[in-house]
Amino acid sequence: MTEKDRQTEEKIFESAMEVFTEKGMDGARMQDIAIHAGINKSLLHYYYRTKERLFTAVFEKIAREIFAKFAPVFDENTSLEDKIRFFYLEHITFLQNNPRVPSFLLNEINRNPARIKTVFDNINIDNLWSMLSNQHGDEMRKYHITKESVPQIMTAIVSLSVFPFAARGILEVIFEKMDVNFDEYLEERKKFAADFVIAALKNMNQQ
Secondary structure: OOHHHHHHHHHHHHHHHHHHHHHHHHHOOHHHHHHHHOOOHHHHHHHOOOHHHHHHHHHHHHHHHHHHHOHHHHOOOOOHHHHHHHHHHHHHHHHHHOOOHHHHHHHHHHHOOHHHHHHHOOOOHHHHHHHHHHHHHHHHHHOOOOOOOHHHHHHHHHHHHHHHHHOHHHHHHHHHHOOOOHHHHHHHHHHHHHHHHHHHHHHHHHO
8 A cells, every 4th residue: 555545545534433423324425525535436435435334444443442542451560440540531531532432332333233243353351351350359359349240330330431421412501500511520520430430349348
């Protein structure tokens, strides 16, 4: 691939991400993407013959970038509490920079569940559990975290950062009546959500 080809493909990808996250798979048109990228539709079809093929490439790239960004969560030199704090700091910051991504991913996963399967095909969930158990066995026993409870804990952790973005429209209306600035709320949430989860885990230990 020549440098010109690489630059053109990057431009197409950036434009496709903008259009797809705004309009979704069904609402986007190849013509919209071509106009956004500043190229003609024939050239767009030369690189990606169909909208489905381009959408799949964009969807998988977004999903993989999200997972890659949180690779440090599995650093064995950080405590479980530090991992939780890192997750919220990075995840909420990522969503602040990409506010359309949560709705985009949720809508498209519900529309075509098979898409997310391709992202997870090379991820061994049991290996991730073993890694966390080896790194944080004492902490997990302290907090009574078991393999069976991980789905509940995992979804609780993620929802605390995703929900404000998925429900941003209604939250902004409510917060305006409460004289709460939404952007300031998000900054505070990076610490609040981590403190909330850690306190909940400690409370589980006391039950």
